[in-house]
Structures are given as structure tokens and as C-alpha cells.
Amino acid sequence: MAAVAALIGDPARANILTALLDGRALTAKELAFAARVSPQTTSGHLTKLTGAGLLALEKQGRHRYFRLASPLVGQMMEAVMAFAGPDEQPRSTWRGGEALRTARTCYDHIAGRLGVALADVLTERGHVALTSDGGEVTPSGHAFLHEFGAEPVPGKRVFCRPCLDWSERRPHIAGRLGVALACRCFELGWIARQRDTRALAITAAGQDGFAARFGLNVAEFGRA
Amino acid sequence: MAAVAALIGDPARANILTALLDGRALTAKELAFAARVSPQTTSGHLTKLTGAGLLALEKQGRHRYFRLASPLVGQMMEAVMAFAGPDEQPRSTWRGGEALRTARTCYDHIAGRLGVALADVLTERGHVALTSDGGEVTPSGHAFLHEFGAEPVPGKRVFCRPCLDWSERRPHIAGRLGVALACRCFELGWIARQRDTRALAITAAGQDGFAARFGLNVAEFGRA
DNA sequence: TACATGCTTCGGCCACGACCGAAGTGTTCT
């Protein structure tokens, strides 16, 4: 336990893990950049992290791709962030923080102001009921999701789990429902991943779509 | 983030936090014993932990009681344990581990074999539906809980949250429902806290009670 | 074949921090 926490406890390694938090696989070089240390040092860290089972490795040609070994790792990281907040990246007057707060991926679902706003709308309309402990989808919610095309994979009964947002300090929707919502939004081209950041771009189609279907004025998220 | 993880990452501090995981408040001396380091060293660790907001301090005469500052801290610890498992305590052929696996408190609810077994029974009987993401109580469950005297406090809608058990690797019941169940069991004298450990004692009344109301043969938990 | 690229291993430097003994402060008990 202490050993794993100590691994996360090093700033360079914390940067590496944070960079992988959206579920993507990155090369050692990219991670060195994210960690802000030399490739040699990064290599050592990556060896330790994979050795401890935090990261999984996939070789591809002369590249080595690393990703989080399991969702458990992401949940662990988010739990720490929920208490501590993310590390400050002392870049030159870092504007990325603002973008991250607007919308970002949180392992496999949408977080940030957009994520929180979606949760709020769905709650207001009586589609889902969220509490600090869990959540459930109402019949009207099932109908809405079906029509929206974001039906979670069937099987077990509960679809969503609130995930405490470190920037907004309020829950957003994770779990199977969170995944389905995010997937559908990608599919519709409303949001798009960006290079080297977990921040999500909201497209023009997204501006219209979120307004029409969810009554959200996403332009507002940018300011504030 | 990294700073907080680094705090948990030291073995002595991890021991301290683990000792406080059941929600009790302990003195600096007791924590020094739990951490297996000298009182001087412990004092330093406690200063850091309280300074970072992980622990809360309450002075009482010449004693200083420390406890986890918020449930968020406990959740963070449990999330790390869910991935890493607890630290091995290299005591002389440590039998406490077995007791901990039988039944223990997990911040405010019941974990270990007893906790998992309770979750299983309630699921089998259709009283609750648990998934990896959340859970809910059925009408028959509400009736059963009412009759058992463990009605969760009213208000929000969802009562229970599955909490991954590091010893059993299966979920047990946390959340408001978990609290209510644990409280009722303490009230009935079925389980009792013990000194210097999170392990729970199952009383004779508990043996009968868990058998009569839940169909559990708790004697079995001891072996295996 | 020669060269570039991606990544790792080796070696040595350096700093941070965990640790305890001794001494100091404050509280309770008799």
C-alpha cells in the first residue's frame, strides 16, 4: 500500500500517471515531456510503474506504448485528486488549466464544467437521480437516452456512478452511463480529443447539439 | 496531488492512517505504536499529516487525539488499498490478519467476510441490487430493513454504494445503507469493536442473530 | 552499410527526509 502510494508520490511519476488518465496510450518520449524530466529518468520511472502493475506496456516497432493497467488505477488517482486537487503545472502562465476546467475526459467519461452541466440537466429533467453514493436512471431517462442514441450496454442494473470533480467539486456522471454519453458525443462529433492534453474541444456541431438537446450554452463555460 | 500521495507513501504514515481508518480517534502514543516508530518520529509525521489536512486534531487534557479529517481521506485510502492491498505487518506470525479478514470496520460500515456475506444474502433475496457502479434497494428490501430496524436516514434516494473489499476482492455494502446496517448490528450487540484493531468481534448473540435473520453460519468465517 | 531514432543501462552526484537521543514544554496526579 505504502509502496504504491510512494510511486504516485513522486512528482515526475504523478505527471506520467496524470497524462495517462484519459485512457490513451503514450510513448516513453511523450511521457518524458509530460513528466518534465529526461528520457533516462523517465525510463526508470516507467520500469517501476509497470513493475508495480500500474502501467501496461505494448511494444510497437521501436515505440513502446504505455497505458494505465486497469480502471482501478484511474479510480485510485481520481480518489487522490478528489481530496488533493491536481498538481499545478508551473508552465509560463498556464492557460491550459482553463481549458481543462471547461471540458476534459476523466478516464472514460466527460468531466469539467461540461460534465457537471450534463449531470445537472439530466437531474433537473428527472432523467437520473444522483447522490453522493450512487445513482439511477428513471424510466423517462431510459427513453431519453434511447432516443439520443446513448443507450448503455445492457446487463447489470445500475448505470451511473457520481465521480467527484476536482475542479468543480461537484459530481458528474461516470460508470456505464458516463461511458455511453461520452461515446455518443464523440460519435456525433460534438467533442474531440486534442493532442497532449485531456482537455476536450467542443466543436461547432457540439455548440448547436448541446444547446438543442440539453439546453446548454456551452460558450458560457469558456468564460467565468 | 503528488504531495498527498507522498505523505501516504511513507510506511510509518501509512500505518498511522490505516490505524485511523475505522474512524476512531487515537492518541499520538497509540499511533506511535501502530506506526512502529518512536514518539518523536511520530510527532513529526502527525504534524505533516494534520498540516496537509489529512488528520484532524482534538486536544483533551494532556492527550492529543487524531482522527481522519474527512471521509474523503478514508475513501482515498480504500481506493489505494483496492488496488494495492494493505501493507503486510511483519509481526511475529501475525494472526490478526485472519481476524481482519473475518470481519472488520471499513470507516463506518462492515467489511471482510461478514460484510461480503451480508451483501450476498441481501442480493440473493432480492433486497438490494448491487453492481460495480452503484446499487439500489428494492421494495422488498425496504420492508426487510424496516422490520430489522436498520432503516437508513431518509432524504436522498440512493442508499448504498459497493465498496471493493481488499481481502475478498468482492464488493460489500457501504453508503448510507452500510452505515445503518452496521449501527443496527452494534445496537443489537451482534458485533463489537476491539482495542487496537479494526477487526470486529462477533458475539454469541451475533452468531444466533446472523443465523436467524440472514441465514449465515458465521462460525465458518473463522476457518478457511 | 551507414545513419537516425527510441529507449534503456550504467555510474556518480546530490539532496531530501526518516530516524532517534536528548532536552524542553505543558498537564495531571498525589
Place this chain on the structure above:
DNA sequence: AGAACACTTCGGTCGTGGCCGAAGCATGTA
């Protein structure tokens, strides 16, 4: 008042571990 107790602060030692330069393997490309 004096002793016992709970805890902290100070001072100094020591080990662990992060870091990078240089060199060493691979795997691609000209």
C-alpha cells in the same frame, strides 16, 4: 511542590532515491 506522563523541538547521522551525462542496444530509414 514534586513526580509522572504526554508530547514536541532540536540536532545530527545516515540511507534511499531522483536526477542527468555518456554509452549501449535495438529497430527502423537512406
